[in-house]
Amino acid sequence: MSVTLLEQPDIAPRSTARPLIDRYGRQITYLRVSVTDRCDFRCVYCMSEHMTFLPKKDVLSFEEIDQIVTAFVSRGVKKVRLTGGEPLVRRDIMELVEKIGGHIGHGLEEVTLTTNGSQLRPHAEGLARAGVKRLNVSLDTLDEKRFAEITRRGRIADVLDGLDAADEAGLKIKINMVAMRGVNEDEIEPMLHWAHGRGFGLTLIEGMPLGEVGIDRVDSYLPLREMRERLKARYTLEPTDHRTGGPARYDYVAETGGLIGFITPMSHNFCESCNRVRLTATGQLYMCLGQDDMVDLRGAIRGGGSVALDAALDRAMLLKPKGHDFVLDRAHTTPALGRHMSVTGG
Numbered sequence: 001m002s003v004t005l006l007e008q009p010d011i012a013p014r015s016t017a018r019p020l021i022d023r024y025g026r027q028i029t030y031l032r033v034s035v036t037d038r039c040d041f042r043c044v045y046c047m048s049e050h051m052t053f054l055p056k057k058d059v060l061s062f063e064e065i066d067q068i069v070t071a072f073v074s075r076g077v078k079k080v081r082l083t084g085g086e087p088l089v090r091r092d093i094m095e096l097v098e099k100i101g102g103h104i105g106h107g108l109e110e111v112t113l114t115t116n117g118s119q120l121r122p123h124a125e126g127l128a129r130a131g132v133k134r135l136n137v138s139l140d141t142l143d144e145k146r147f148a149e150i151t152r153r154g155r156i157a158d159v160l161d162g163l164d165a166a167d168e169a170g171l172k173i174k175i176n177m178v179a180m181r182g183v184n185e186d187e188i189e190p191m192l193h194w195a196h197g198r199g200f201g202l203t204l205i206e207g208m209p210l211g212e213v214g215i216d217r218v219d220s221y222l223p224l225r226e227m228r229e230r231l232k233a234r235y236t237l238e239p240t241d242h243r244t245g246g247p248a249r250y251d252y253v254a255e256t257g258g259l260i261g262f263i264t265p266m267s268h269n270f271c272e273s274c275n276r277v278r279l280t281a282t283g284q285l286y287m288c289l290g291q292d293d294m295v296d297l298r299g300a301i302r303g304g305g306s307v308a309l310d311a312a313l314d315r316a317m318l319l320k321p322k323g324h325d326f327v328l329d330r331a332h333t334t335p336a337l338g339r340h341m342s343v344t345g346g
């Protein structure tokens with residue numbers, strides 16, 4: 001028996017829904033979803049050594065995440081990125097990837113994933129089958145010992161093997177490297193050669209002051225403007241208008257034949273073109289990584305279903321700030337926000 005939309009008030013009609021536009025005229029087309037705050041690593045810039053994770057009952061179910069994704073897609077979101085914590089440590093994660101992959105071609109253009117790569121070997125083929133075409137894999141060093149120090153408990157061999165598996169499955173890979181003075185600054189050029197040699201992109205990220213962690217953020221802060229100048233002295237960097245929907249700006253490196261991206265939240269505020277919002281594993285929607293304002297979507301769906309969810313998305317648009325307030329210097333050594341990156345999702 002076929003059922004019309006009128007008989008199902010819980011399903012928002014796709015074509016007539018209003019786009020999500022904030023007070024500054026920016027349209028939200030990109031949703032990042034943290035599927036868990038848990039992780040098998042404890043990277044020094046991301047987590048403290050001893051983390052307390054959220055009780056599982058507070059975490060959104062796959063059905064709830066899909067309900068929220070459906071509402072966003074109906075209102076114009078074109079791209080969903082699954083992240084965490086480590087998305088691939090959530091049990092049965094492939095069920096969720098398949099559900100979300102099912103929206104591709106029905107409003108959604110792309111599902112991507114940011115992962116530390118440790119669990120890619122068992123999951124790479126399934127991801128490709130579910131419609132994932134591109135992955136961001138975080139890798140800050142190629143040195144085994146340094147990798148163990150930065151991640152506190154990771155094994156680089158697992159990540160390298162995972163990258164091979166993803167490559168074999170036909171997934172396009174971009175390496176994310178948090179650039180840290182005195183930690184991995186000396187590895188940026190070797191990483192560039194390695195990544196481009198394998199056909200991977202490389203994106204450098206400035207460390208952001210989120211949550212109490214294991215390193216001195218001021219000492220390790222490496223402005224990427226400075227790094228780009230250093231690279232320009234050695235390589236031919238050709239600015240491109242390549243975009244992947246995120247905040248990175250890319251140059252083509254003539255000598256290595258690949259793209260290098262720079263994510264510079266600290267040295268260059270890119271907020272004016274921000275098209276993103278972020279859903280935490282417990283259903284809070286943050287309109288900005290660097291601000292505390294949020295809307296509780298879990299409360300909305302558990303209390304009022306799709307109608308309340310839709311209204312919550314409208315409220316969220318009124319709360320999206322013009323920009324973040326990150327400041328990092330000796331006068332501001334405590335993190336701007338107590339929230340770790342693993343909670344909001346990187």
Ligand code: SAM
Pocket residue numbers: 039045046083084085086087114115116136137138176177178205206207208209210341342345346
């Ligand atoms: N576990 C996955 C991973 O590591 O790719 C996904 C979540 S992680 C929070 C997403 C990205 O955020 C990673 O590339 C990580 O390096 C980055 N990240 C974490 N904490 C950060 C911080 N304080 N500043 C800048 N980037 C950070």
Ligand code: SF4
Pocket residue numbers: 039040041042043046047084085086116138342
């Ligand atoms: Fe885990 Fe990713 Fe954070 Fe590292 S950066 S601790 S892998 S969530």
